Amino acid sequence: DSGVTQTPKHLITATGQRVTLRCSPRSGDLSVYWYQQSLDQGLQFLIQYYNGEERAKGNILERFSAQQFPDLHSELNLSSLELGDSALYFCASSPRTFTDTQYFGPGTRLTVL
Amino acid sequence: GENVEQHPSTLSVQEGDSAVIKCTYSDSASNYFPWYKQELGKRPQLIIDIRSNVGEKKDQRIAVTLNKTAKHFSLHITETQPEDSAVYFCAAQLSGAGSYQLTFGKGTKLSVIP
Numbered sequence: 001d002s003g004v005t006q007t008p009k010h011l012i013t014a015t016g017q018r019v020t021l022r023c024s025p026r027s028g029d030l031s032v033y034w035y036q037q038s039l040d041q042g043l044q045f046l047i048q049y050y051n052g053e054e055r056a057k058g059n060i061l062e063r064f065s066a067q068q069f070p071d072l073h074s075e076l077n078l079s080s081l082e083l084g085d086s087a088l089y090f091c092a093s094s095p096r097t098f099t100d101t102q103y104f105g106p107g108t109r110l111t112v113l
Numbered sequence: 114g115e116n117v118e119q120h121p122s123t124l125s126v127q128e129g130d131s132a133v134i135k136c137t138y139s140d141s142a143s144n145y146f147p148w149y150k151q152e153l154g155k156r157p158q159l160i161i162d163i164r165s166n167v168g169e170k171k172d173q174r175i176a177v178t179l180n181k182t183a184k185h186f187s188l189h190i191t192e193t194q195p196e197d198s199a200v201y202f203c204a205a206q207l208s209g210a211g212s213y214q215l216t217f218g219k220g221t222k223l224s225v226i227p
Binding site: 002033042043044045048056058090101102103104105106107109 | 147149154155156157158159162202204214215216217218219220
């Protein structure tokens with residue numbers, strides 16, 4: 001157990017819908033990262049927050065957005081869902097913003113029908 | 114941006130043999146290189162990492178080597194066991210200019226045959 005929690009574990013929804021994935025980092029960690037893992041794309045970095053502020057953006061679609069709250073938990077919002085958005089979404093946390101080990105949560109499996 | 118190539122994509126070894134997975138990266142400014150092990154449907158778990166000021170690091174049966182000049186790093190697993198069977202990912206991290214994300218290789222599926 002890495003200490004990073006994610007809810008829900010599984011999510012099944014329909015195309016066009018909107019969902020919110022939640023992540024709580026390890027106690028004391030200020031940085032949260034979101035990754036998407038699909039079969040053909042491997043692990044893709046989406047976005048990073050540090051102490052409530054966006055710090056880095058990767059291959060995140062405009063339909064996706066995230067935020068980090070004062071209690072340091074983070075939410076990833078996915079809207080206008082498409083079949084291709086079906087994937088495992090992982091959250092990771094680290095104590096600071098750079099060159100620190102990232103610990104991954106158990107992931108949320110999203111299925112878009 | 115950074116690009117990480119990982120080889121091989123699949124690897125089968127007999128129990129007790131060694132396994133080697135190799136990665137190359139494109140940006141010479143990358144300075145942190147972790148390796149993650151992922152079992153089916155589970156989270157990636159860090160197994161070893163190395164920073165750019167070190168050439169080699171060892172932890173029991175696992176070792177990682179880094180060649181900064183050639184921009185490649187490798188994972189070595191000795192005396193493999195069936196429980197080593199999993200997908201292994203290498204990654205490279207750039208730090209600076211506000212960009213600190215990990216760029217992952219596409220993974221190596223390791224099968225250890227009893």
